[in-house]
Structures are given as C-alpha cells and as structure tokens.
Amino acid sequence: xxxxxxxxxxHLHVEGTLEPExxxxxxxxxxxxLPFASVDELRAAYSFGSLQEFLDLYYACTAVLQxxxxxxxxxxxxxxxxxxxxxxxxxxxxxxxxxxxRDVDVDEVIDGLTRALAEARERFGITGGLILCFLxxxxxxxxxxxxxxxxxxxxxxxxxxxxxxxxxFPPAAFARVFERARGLGLHVVAHAGEEGPxxxxxxxxxxxxxxxxxxxxxxxxxxxxxxxxxxxxxxxxVCPLSNLRLAVVxxxxxxPLPRMLAAGLLVTVNSDDPAYFGGYVGDNYQALRDVLGxxxxxxxLLAENSVEASFADAGRKAELVAEVRAxxxxxxxx
Numbered sequence: 001x002x003x004x005x006x007x008x009x010x011h012l013h014v015e016g017t018l019e020p021e022x023x024x025x026x027x028x029x030x031x032x033x034l035p036f037a038s039v040d041e042l043r044a045a046y047s048f049g050s051l052q053e054f055l056d057l058y059y060a061c062t063a064v065l066q067x068x069x070x071x072x073x074x075x076x077x078x079x080x081x082x083x084x085x086x087x088x089x090x091x092x093x094x095x096x097x098x099x100x101x102r103d104v105d106v107d108e109v110i111d112g113l114t115r116a117l118a119e120a121r122e123r124f125g126i127t128g129g130l131i132l133c134f135l136x137x138x139x140x141x142x143x144x145x146x147x148x149x150x151x152x153x154x155x156x157x158x159x160x161x162x163x164x165x166x167x168x169f170p171p172a173a174f175a176r177v178f179e180r181a182r183g184l185g186l187h188v189v190a191h192a193g194e195e196g197p198x199x200x201x202x203x204x205x206x207x208x209x210x211x212x213x214x215x216x217x218x219x220x221x222x223x224x225x226x227x228x229x230x231x232x233x234x235x236x237x238v239c240p241l242s243n244l245r246l247a248v249v250x251x252x253x254x255x256p257l258p259r260m261l262a263a264g265l266l267v268t269v270n271s272d273d274p275a276y277f278g279g280y281v282g283d284n285y286q287a288l289r290d291v292l293g294x295x296x297x298x299x300x301l302l303a304e305n306s307v308e309a310s311f312a313d314a315g316r317k318a319e320l321v322a323e324v325r326a327x328x329x330x331x332x333x334x
Contacts, residue, residue, distance in 0.1 A: 001327070001330055001331070001334065002085070002086050002282065002327075003286065003289075004085065004086055004282045004285035004286055004289075004299060005086060005285065005296075005299050005300050005302075005303035005324050005327045005328070006086045006087075006088045006303065006320070006323040006324055006327055007086055007087065007088060007089075007269070007281060007282075007285070007302075007303045007306050007324075008087075008088060008089035008090065008091070008268070008303075008306035008307050008309075008310045008312070008320060009082065009087055009089070009090045009091070009270050009271065009281045009306070010090075010091050010212065010235070010237045010268055010270055010306060010309055010310060011093070011214050011215075011237035011238075011239055011268070011270035011271075011272055012078070012082075012090060012091075012092055012093060012270060012271060012272065012274075012281075013093045013094070013095070013133070013163070013272065013273050014071075014074060014075055014078060014092050014093065014094050014113065015058065015061075015062050015065070015074070015094065015095055015098065015273075016058065016272060016273025016274065016275060016276055016277075017074065017075075017077065017078035017081075017273070017274055017275050018061050018062070018064075018065075018074060018275050019077065019275045020039045020040075020042040020043045020046070020275075021039055022073070022074065022077055023039075023042060023061050023064055024039055024042070026064035026065065026066075026070050026073070026074075027064045029064075029070070030064060030066045030067070030070070032063055032064050032066075034064075035060075042061075045057060046275075046276050048276075049247070050246070050247070051165065051166075051194075051195060051246050052165060054245075054246065054273075054276060055164065055165060057276070058273065058276065059098055062095075062098050062099065062102075063102065065099060065104070066102075066104055067108060067112070068108045068109075068111045068112040068115070069112065070112065071108065071109050071111075071112025071113050071116075072112035072113070072115050072116045073112075073116075074112075074116075075092065075112065075113045075116035075117065076116040076119065076120070078092075078274075078280075079116060079117070079119075079120040079124070079126060081280055082271075082280050082281055082282075083120070083124045083126060084282075085280050085281055085282025085283065086281070086282050086285075087126055087281060087282075088125070088126060088127070088320055088323060089126065089127045089128050089306075089307070089310055089312055089316070089320060090117075090126060090127075090128035091128055091129055091130075091131050091158050091159075091310060091311060092113065092117070092128060092129070092130055092131065093130075093131050093133045093161055093163065094109060094113060094130060094131075094132060094133065095133050095135060095163065095164075096109055096132060096146055096149075096150070097134070097135045097138055097142060097143075097146055098135065100146070100149075106146075106149055106150055107153070110130065110150070110153060110156055110157075113130055114130065114156055117129065117130070127312060127316055128158075129156075129157065129158035129311070130156065130157050130158060131157070131158050131159045131160060131161045131187075131189065132146075132147075132150060132157055132159075132160050132161070133160070133161040133162060133163040133164075134146065134147075134160065134161070134162050134163075134174065134177065135163065135164040136162050136163065136164045136165065136166070136169040136173075136174070136191075137164045137165045137169055138164075140173050140174060140176075140177060143174060143177045144176070144177050144180070147160065147177060147180055147181060147184075151184055154184040154185060154186060157186055158186070158187055158311050159181070159186045159187030159188055159189060159211075159311065160177075160178065160181040160186050160187075160188055160189075161188070161189045161190055161191070161214065162174055162178075162189075162190035162191055162192075162204075162208070163191045163214070164191075166191060166192070166194055166195045166196040166200065167195050167196055170196070170199075170200055170203055171190055171192060171200055171203045171204045171207055171208050172203050172207050174190075174208060175207045175208060178190075178207075178208040178209065178210075182209065187211055187311050188208060188209060188210050188211060189210050189211060189212040189213070189214055189237075190204040190208055190210045190213065190214060191214040191215055192204040192210075192213050192214070192215065192216060193213065193215055193216040193217060193218040193219050194214075194215035194216075194217065194218070194243075194246075194248060195248070196218070197218060197221075198218050198219055198221050198222035198225050199222075201213055201216055201218070201219050201222075201225060201229075202222075202225055205228075205234065211234075211235075211311075212234070212235040212236075212237060212309060213229075213234060213235070213236050213237070214236075214237045215236070215237065215238065215239065215243075216229075216236035216237075216238070217236075217238060217243060217248060217256055217260070219236065219265075220256055220259060220260065220263070226263055226265065229265055229266075230263065230264040230265055230266075233266050233308075234266065235266045235267075235268060235305070235308070235309030236260065236265055236266065236267050236268070237268050237270050237309070238257055238260070238267050238268065238269060238270065239269075239270045239271060239272035239277075239284070240252060240255050240257060240269065240284050240287055240288060241271065241272075241274075241277045241278055241279040241283065241284050241287060242271070242272035242273065242277045243255060244277075245276070245277040245278060246277075252287060252291045252292070253291055253292065255291075255292060257269075257288065257292065258292055258294070261298070261301070261302075266305055266308065266309060267302065267305060268302060268305050268306040268309050269281065269284050269285055269288065269302050269303075269306065270284065270306075271283070271284055285299055285302070285303075288302075296328060296331045296332075297328070300324055300325070300327065300328040303324045303327075304321055304324050304325075307320040307321050307324065
C-alpha cells in the first residue's frame, strides 16, 4: 500500500515531464543537436532561479519532440511513473503552439498523447484526457488560430487552458478565444494567481468563465475573492513543489496550502512540471506530509478534492472516491 492516496492530477504539463535522459534519447532519435554535453550537464541546467528561466529551458528542450512516437513516449513515461505513485485519473495539459511553431503537425501531437492515454487506461485503469493550453505570451490571434486548427478534433479534448508567463499577460485578452472554446463544448481552465495578482483570478472567473483556477495561491490576498471561491466551490489546482522551485514560497514550511484548506477552499495537489521541479504527484503529497505535517485524513481530503474538481463523469468520480476511502481505511487498519 502506498503512503500517499490514489489521486487525480489536474495540473500537469506533459512537456514538463521531459526527463533529461529522455531529452537525450529523443535528440539522438531525431538528430537534434543539444547545447549540453551530457545528461548530467542538462540536469544541472534544471537549477533555474525564476519562472522565466524555467520557461526558457522548457521551450528549448521541446525541440526534441517531433513525431507522434515522440509524444507517445513522453506521455507514456509520465503515466508509468505517476501510476507507481497512485495516479488514477489525469487531465493532461499540452502546448501545441510550442510545437506548431517548429512545423510539427498538431495532429501528430494529439495522436501520440491520446495513444498513450488509451494504453494507460487499458494497462493501469487510468482515465483522463487532454487540455490544450494557449501560450499567453504569444498573440491572441495565434491562440485563436490554434483553436480553429483543432476544432475538428474537439471530441479528442477535455478542454482548453491558459499558461506560460503570467505577469503582463492578463486573462482578459483571451475572452473571445475562450468563448469559442466553450462553444465547441470544451471545459475551460486558466493559470492565474501564481505570479500574477488576485485580480487575474477574478478576471479568469468573470471574463473567461473558467471552471477551475490553476495555481491561485495569491487568492488568499483578497478576502472577497476567497469568499467567492469557497461559496462557488471553484477548484484551485495547487502545485507545492513547483511553488517552492519557482520561489512562489521561499520555504515549503511556509506554503499557504494549510491556510487554503482551513479557509474552506477546494484545493487539489499536483506536480505541474515534475521533471523540472523535483517531484511527481505522489512526491508532492509526501512533501505535504513530511514538511507541513498533513496527516492521512488531510491527504485523503485533498485526493477527494481532486476527484470532485475533475471533469470525469459521475460514475468514474464515484469509483475514484471509493478508492480514496478504501486507502484511508486501509491506513487506519495498518
């Protein structure tokens, strides 16, 4: 029995699961020259000091992802690793603009990722789907064109999201793109309130009509916003180890997650970009236990929150909640 609960993961960038060993393997497969002499040198480069430094490295490494097989292998490596840490459902972010800008066909991206998800369902019983994220630092017109390029494949997607550099790129600019996505029957989520102010969370709710807020830790700075999030049961997909790595908090012991739970917020635990941030989803749960002292009851609550916050159907949610509660009972009996 795992020490951490079975869980859904709702804030996971598949490109952020690209471990240095796989970077080198794919570079060799695709004859890509890397500016690093070895896996160890690349791993050392993962010691960035800011969100922008991380993003620069993140986009540089995506150059090795070129074919359907590459995207399959990327997603499969994540699914195997996360399965071993209790993953039962995943709503996986991907950044098509990071690939189409390199003349990679978006259908190759989607085909590879969906093939890996189908295999994970058959082999591990993991359910889930894909959330297409728009890069907010690029022109809004590029996001709109990206959405139209996949409109015929809306049934292969769970939803759309908004990611990349937050400060200086408020949600408001993407209102019409998100309106179009909702018209295609897609769920909508957005990164807000990580580096950006609480007003970005409010704008994501009011202008993008998001169903979940990714990160959202700065919401605590606005009592009115917190009351709204609690009343409306708006999920916040929090990423503790990411917040530490990107200096959103200087010490994990100071992470606001316990205060968020105490306020009644619907908080979930996620790994964000685990290859870069030093931990997959189970590692994040374990860090909350080890550093913040969260007990089994608190971890089970967070896992149940992840199920409630997911876009899984009611039947699957009931199955997942039952798994979490069975884990909790087994821990009590141990």
